[in-house]
Amino acid sequence: MNKRLLKYVQTKFLVLAQDLIRNPQALKFKLDGAMEKLNKSKVKDALGKNVDDLKTLVRMVKAWLARDYREVPTSTIVYIVAAIIYFVTPTDFMPDFILGLGLLDDIAVLRWVMEKIKLDIERFKKWESDTASTKGSN
Numbered sequence: 001m002n003k004r005l006l007k008y009v010q011t012k013f014l015v016l017a018q019d020l021i022r023n024p025q026a027l028k029f030k031l032d033g034a035m036e037k038l039n040k041s042k043v044k045d046a047l048g049k050n051v052d053d054l055k056t057l058v059r060m061v062k063a064w065l066a067r068d069y070r071e072v073p074t075s076t077i078v079y080i081v082a083a084i085i086y087f088v089t090p091t092d093f094m095p096d097f098i099l100g101l102g103l104l105d106d107i108a109v110l111r112w113v114m115e116k117i118k119l120d121i122e123r124f125k126k127w128e129s130d131t132a133s134t135k136g137s138n
Contacts, residue, residue, distance in 0.1 A: 087110070
């Protein structure tokens with residue numbers, strides 16, 4: 001990721017994320033906004049395979065908020081929430097309305113976060129899979 005974009009995310013969005021995780025109602029609102037944006041066909045097309053990754057991050061934060069999944073460091077939740085806030089903010093580093101380019105920075109932030117918390121995501125997916133298997137066998 002470009003150094004200017006990284007500094008922008010670290011100084012603005014990580015701070016916002018730290019505040020937001022202390023406000024569950026506002027965080028739920030952001031998560032709903034992310035899912036709404038992810039369901040738009042233009043956004044899906046622009047994000048490509050990254051849509052599934054972002055949906056995984058939203059599910060992870062929702063499970064954390066519901067206290068169903070707590071085996072994750074708070075720092076990981078902060079990184080995820082920062083990526084989600086970045087994604088739902090239309091006027092970020094490269095505004096989303098710039099056709100064809102507006103989501104490139106969103107993808108760069110998402111990829112950066114995904115790499116940073118790779119092991120936590122793998123653990124969450126395993127937990128999610130195990131939980132689904134347990135529910136399915138009842």
